[in-house]
Amino acid sequence: MEKILYLAHTDSNGQLPRIALEVLSAAQKLSKDLAGSTLMAGLIGGDVKSAADQIAGSGAVKIFGVSGADFNESRYATDAKAAEALAKAAGATIVIAPGTSRFARALPGLAFRLKGSIDTHVSGIAVNGAQLDIQRWYYRQRMVATLTRAARPWVLLVDSGAFPACAGAKGSANVEAVAVTLTDADKRTKVTGVQAPSADAQTIRPDAELLFVAGAGWTKKQSDGQIHGKDAEKIILDFLKTSKASLGSSKSLVDLGAEGEAVLSFISHLNQVGQTGATPRHPKGLATCCHGEEPHVVGWRFISERRAINTDANCGWAQGKADVLYVADAFAVMRKVNELLAKA
Ligand SMILES: Cc1cc2nc3c(=O)[nH]c(=O)nc-3n(C[C@H](O)[C@H](O)[C@H](O)COP(=O)(O)OP(=O)(O)OC[C@H]3O[C@@H](n4cnc5c(N)ncnc54)[C@H](O)[C@@H]3O)c2cc1C
Numbered sequence: 033m034e035k036i037l038y039l040a041h042t043d044s045n046g047q048l049p050r051i052a053l054e055v056l057s058a059a060q061k062l063s064k065d066l067a068g069s070t071l072m073a074g075l076i077g078g079d080v081k082s083a084a085d086q087i088a089g090s091g092a093v094k095i096f097g098v099s100g101a102d103f104n105e106s107r108y109a110t111d112a113k114a115a116e117a118l119a120k121a122a123g124a125t126i127v128i129a130p131g132t133s134r135f136a137r138a139l140p141g142l143a144f145r146l147k148g149s150i151d152t153h154v155s156g157i158a159v160n161g162a163q164l165d166i167q168r169w170y171y172r173q174r175m176v177a178t179l180t181r182a183a184r185p186w187v188l189l190v191d192s193g194a195f196p197a198c199a200g201a202k203g204s205a206n207v208e209a210v211a212v213t214l215t216d217a218d219k220r221t222k223v224t225g226v227q228a229p230s231a232d233a234q235t236i237r238p239d240a241e242l243l244f245v246a247g248a249g250w251t252k253k254q255s256d257g258q259i260h261g262k263d264a265e266k267i268i269l270d271f272l273k274t275s276k277a278s279l280g281s282s283k284s285l286v287d288l289g290a291e292g293e294a295v296l297s298f299i300s301h302l303n304q305v306g307q308t309g310a311t312p313r314h315p316k317g318l319a320t321c322c323h324g325e326e327p328h329v330v331g332w333r334f335i336s337e338r339r340a341i342n343t344d345a346n347c348g349w350a351q352g353k354a355d356v357l358y359v360a361d362a363f364a365v366m367r368k369v370n371e372l373l374a375k376a
Contacts, residue, residue: 033067034164036062037124038092039115040132041106042077048086050197050239051130055190056090058157059128059196063091065159071323072096074118076111080102080207089201096121097207110214111138116145124185126164131189148185155194161372173311173333192238193334195312231303233297235272235279242277243314243335244268245305247322248284249342249362251295260363265296266348267366274373278314280305280331282322305331320362324348341365 038059047057063071069162073092075083080097081284087095098114115138119127127142130133131152143150156167158178165180186227228234251266272279289295305312307327307372317335322328325348332353334336340349341362349357358365 034066034125035123036066036069036071036091036126037074037119037122038071038087039118039127039135039139039233040076040083040133040176041111042080042083044079046077046079046082048083049130049321051132051190051192053086053197053199054192054195055128055130056087056200058190058195060091060198061195061370062126062128062157062159065235066164070106072124074098074115074122075207076103076114076118084205084207085202086198087198087203088096088203090198091200094122095205095207096210097158098210098212102219103212106137107219107221108138108141109218109221111135112145113212113214113218114210115139115142117210119146119185119210121210122350127185127187128191129187131191134174135189139189143185143187146185148186148187148256149181149183149342150187150189150360151179151181152189154188154190157188169224169311169333172307172330174330181219199239209264233298236302236310237276237278240276240278241315242275243280243305243312244271244275244277244316245280245282245317245322246285246296246299247282247320248288249321249323251285251288252321255361261296263363265298267363267370268296269298270370271366271373275371277318279303280310280317282328283308285322307331308360309320319349319354320366322349324351326355329353 040213043049063069071092073095075097080099084095096118102110104116140150153168154166158165163180165177165178169176246268248337253259281299283304286301286304309331311331311333313334316337319340338354339356341358341360342356345359
């Protein structure tokens with residue numbers, strides 16, 4: 033009989049981040065489908081009480097917690113120790129946890145300490161009789177594999193966007209405190225501050241409804257023989273501000289900056305979508321001034337509804353890669369869209 037431990041850490045507000053609530057619904061599904069299994073929760077953070085209250089109605093039979101100032105920040109040594117203590121307290125055979133950067137660093141160490149196995153970037157789970165199968169993508173999301181393991185404990189780090197966020201009832205939870213003894217060496221790494229762009233400058237928004245992709249065409253000579261970089265910047269920023277879309281980019285646009293050419297100032301390599309970039313998950317996508325070549329479009333694997341604006345009716349998007357292609361000048365279309373959004 034499997035003992036499932038849902039493991040999560042709090043965010044800077046002491047709450048569970050969205051991805052943790054997504055993984056909670058995966059854990060609930062797993063526990064429902066695996067006959068005779070038990071679901072428990074383990075929380076790590078400065079103070080885990082309000083996170084525990086968030087999941088009070090989750091169906092977890094016990095909520096264990098490791099808390100205290102030393103567990104407030106992300107740090108490999110303390111996180112791995114806390115996770116180990118929680119997994120042992122629960123006697124877990126399966127640990128299912130959100131694939132945050134904090135856990136991506138610490139949980140491979142947990143699997144090692146437990147003499148178990150770990151799989152990262154899990155994007156699907158299915159129970160086949162008494163067997164647990166997981167899914168993950170390989171080769172830049174070109175191939176999906178279904179696999180299982182006999183090894184226990186089995187640690188699963190789940191990607192965001194693969195499960196709906198659990199909207200379970202909140203309540204007042206009972207947290208069973210688990211003690212962890214730390215040495216000075218465990219606390220050697222100190223978080224001295226966080227450097228993050230201001231909310232407006234933050235253009236990558238994983239939770240956005242829409243992915244807006246800007247391609248190199250925005251910086252190319254237009255029909256009047258001129259480049260309109262400043263106009264492009266204003267149009268795109270105005271659109272992002274009102275739509276709250278996430279900003280993606282093609283490789284060509286990102287590379288122009290590296291080559292010292294005029295490029296949109298707010299785009300960096302982090303925005304790049306594609307084979308050598310990111311594979312974001314959003315319900316909708318709109319590509320503008322982007323040709324839609326395969327190495328770029330492979331990054332659209334998890335974009336459900338796809339639209340593109342291109343002056344070229346024979347661009348890649350027209351070759352079955354988009355649901356709708358607007359053969360039009362993206363400057364004109366997006367100006368009009370911004371005008372309509374401003375009135376809305
Ligand atoms: C190994 C390898 C890995 C790669 N990895 C990636 C990757 O991860 N991501 C990625 O994006 N690319 C990747 N590429 C590059 C990819 O093949 C393309 O070169 C790149 O995506 C092209 O970018 P683009 O469409 O923005 O630019 P371009 O090909 O220059 O296209 C610009 C488009 O803008 C259109 N346009 C111009 N003006 C307007 C206007 N006013 N209105 C509407 N449309 C307009 C043009 O018609 C044109 O189609 C990779 C290539 C290789 C070889």
